[in-house]
Amino acid sequence: MLSFATTRKLSHERCEIIMTENLNEIDIEVVEKTPEATPYAGALPFMKMCEGMKLANIINNNLNVRDSKGYKDSDHILSMVTMQVLGGSAIDDLATLKQNLEANASPFKIPSPTAARSYMNHFHDEEEAKKQKQGQSYIPQMNEHLAGFGAIHAHIFQQAYNFRPLLERVLKGIKWTQDVLT
Secondary structure (H helix, E strand, O other): OEEEEEOEEEEOOOOEEEEOOOOOOEEEEEOOOOOOOOOOOOHHHHHHHHHHOOHHHHHHHHHOOOOOOOOOHHHHHHHHHHHHHOOOOOOOHHHHHHHHHOOOOOOOOOOOHHHHHHHHHHHOOHHHHOOOOOOOOOOOOOOOOHHHHHHHHHHHHHHHHHHHHHHHHHHHHOOOOHHHHO
């Protein structure tokens, strides 16, 4: 892990970057990996956002796939979404996510790939799967477990709508330049 110490200082009172005289000076310090460090640190704010939106409660109250034992519905769903946000493309990527994030303040438990596969089978309908033709996309009919996603999506859209004024104020405060847009 590289730790970069630049000569920029952040003024927390005015929230702007104040440059010092030595703009070209960069100190590089190589440090040993610590349990608190993770290459997935960007996922933690995303997880905290999910926590702030109370997505775990919404998921658990609307999917009802899992009972109170073991992983909750929200553990499975939020782990898979976080994995995809980080660029994961296969269920086996959950093992890497679990190894790197669960010990580092993840607000939910991350299931193993085996547990996640078992969980996903609850959404599968063999009769619907027979209707899919080779090489073609197919949207299956709603089943009891898939139906719960409607309320989850509605909650997410409501949260986005509620935070729209705040987002607009933040975006108005950004000085848009070609560098920001590209």
